[in-house]
């Protein structure tokens with residue numbers, strides 16, 4: 001089989017489901033690495049990205065709880081960089097172990113990645129990205145009394161979460177370094193948490209307080225490094241139409257034109273599957289013959305063997 005260049009975007013459940021302790025998140029990533037190593041064993045060049053919504057929200061809460069005048073809390077762009085470091089450490093440690101077990105000699109390295117956004121992106125005045133823990137309605141009443149500037153929305157039917165601005169990525173500052181790492185046989189972990197949002201001001205990149213969607217950032221990176229495949233790994237094996245209804249139907253190979261019709265029919269939930277579908281469409285439309293895949297971590301073996309999962313083509 002010919003060697004492919006693959007950007008894999010890891011969904012939240014690959015890192016944190018209920019237990020937010022470092023041990024539990026590290027264990028989840030050890031389990032995740034067992035699936036990801038299959039691509040490397042097959043000879044594919046892998047670039048890994050991941051979400052950070054729960055972790056960056058939790059970090060902001062820890063920062064706020066411990067802050068003093070002499071030891072101030074860090075702003076959101078710095079917190080995103082901190083989660084790139086912590087999750088990247090867990091991931092490179094776990095994937096490194098699986099690579100060693102497979103008898104392969106390959107380094108895994110985390111890249112603190114700056115992702116460019118437009119300063120006038122309307123997302124800055126319309127926060128939509130859920131971060132941190134879930135709250136009850138009573139709990140957010142009390143938080144809003146103390147922090148009237150914070151916005152909360154109902155998320156995934158599990159309660160309320162704080163939302164922050166989520167601008168669209170326009171570029172990935174470190175993509176050439178990521179390319180060079182792949183050429184050198186290194187597995188980069190990059191655009192973690194969607195990347196640190198930055199705006200170009202003269203020679204300086206200035207951080208902005210936001211959290212970029214990791215599926216959109218992974219798509220932008222996949223375009224820039226000329227990936228053959230963008231694979232979005234989430235909790236479901238396939239994208240469905242009429243999802244969770246008695247007549248739900250899984251999509252196997254689907255064209256961009258067909259997916260756009262399903263978007264018009266509101267088939268994909270806004271805060272969850274829609275951004276993945278939009279990222280997949282963007283990649284197929286803007287790359288040079290690339291395809292996108294949406295499937296689950298647990299289905300990686302079947303995808304590699306039989307092409308199972310939802311495959312999005314031109």
Ligand SMILES: Nc1ncnc2c1ncn2[C@@H]1O[C@H](COP(=O)(O)OP(=O)(O)O)[C@@H](O)[C@H]1O
Pocket residue numbers: 010011012013051233234235236238239240241242243267268269271272273274
């Ligand atoms: N049409 C659909 N087909 C499949 N899954 C869907 C659909 N609409 C909504 N979903 C939900 O979207 C979820 C994936 O989004 P999300 O949980 O935000 O992803 P992640 O955290 O893995 O990035 C699936 O687990 C599923 O519950």
Ligand SMILES: NC(=O)OP(=O)(O)O
Pocket residue numbers: 011012050051052053054130192193194211212213214215
């Ligand atoms: N940054 C980001 O998209 O994180 P989640 O996938 O955890 O929401």
